[in-house]
Amino acid sequence: MDEQVVRGNVRKLIEQLAPVRDVEISPSTELGVDLGYESLRLMELATALEDHFNLDEITEDDAAEADTVGEVEELVVRLVSEQRVASEASA
Secondary structure: OOOOHHHHHHHHHHHHHHHOOOOOOOOOEEOOOOOOHHHHHHHHHHHHHHHHHOOOOOOHHHHHHEEEHHHHHHHHHHHHHHHHHHHHOOO
């Protein structure tokens, strides 16, 4: 999957699940401060990302480092890439 497609899909999921809707989303948009994400909604976002991209579980450590939309995009791009490499190596 192309990196730009991954980033676009991540941004759409973040926007769809955001408690605060009237915010222009950019890479620097903060999940908690700007979009109103709290712990339960962050767990829902992580699950939605795992399901959408068919990822293994997003760890708490990974999730804790992703405070902005751009950081979530980077995280998912990295996980998708790692998963692709792992599946190619086992094939």
